[in-house]
Amino acid sequence: MSLNAVAHLNFHGQARAALDFYRSVFGGQATVVTYGDFGMPAEAPDAAKVVFGQVAADNGFRVMAYDVPGEERPVAQDTPTTRRENGTTITREPFFLSVRGETVDEVAAVWDRLADGATVIEAFGPAQWAPAFGMLTDRFGVTWILDVAAEYAQA
Structure with missing residues (x-):
């Protein structure tokens, strides 16, 4: 049996941009599936948001991401924690x-x-x-x- 732990990042409207960025950094293929792809009506506010996304590269890099449904929130740009x-x-x-x-x-x-x-x-x-x-x-x-x-x- 083999197990892999993969980070699954939660965003509020930035998942697609983050996945595109991580693909540009690490290489590989990005997969993006939206709530609309899973049947949410196109006019629904979250239809274009990512319900499943990942970047997988041949070098072993993997990350997953999605957009939490609801109001979009900008990435915090305040004092780093x-x-x-x-x-x-x-x-x-x-x-x-x-x-x-x-x-x-x-x-x-x-x-x-x-x-x-x-x-x-x-x-x-x-x-x-x-x-x-x-x-x-x-x-x-x-x-x-x-x-x-x-x-x-x-x-």
């Missing part, structure tokens, strides 16, 4: 998404694309525990940790 202080992470968020690669070059390329429109919490670069590490909150309010696997972690 995560920050780094004296080498520690201070946050009120219940989770981060982590992307780990094998080389600095491959992860740096993903970082550069994901950082477009993001709030950088810690710039991508060498870290005491990894060849490279960085943390940011993307334009959709999702906080990501990107790092390069340390040799001792590749056993």
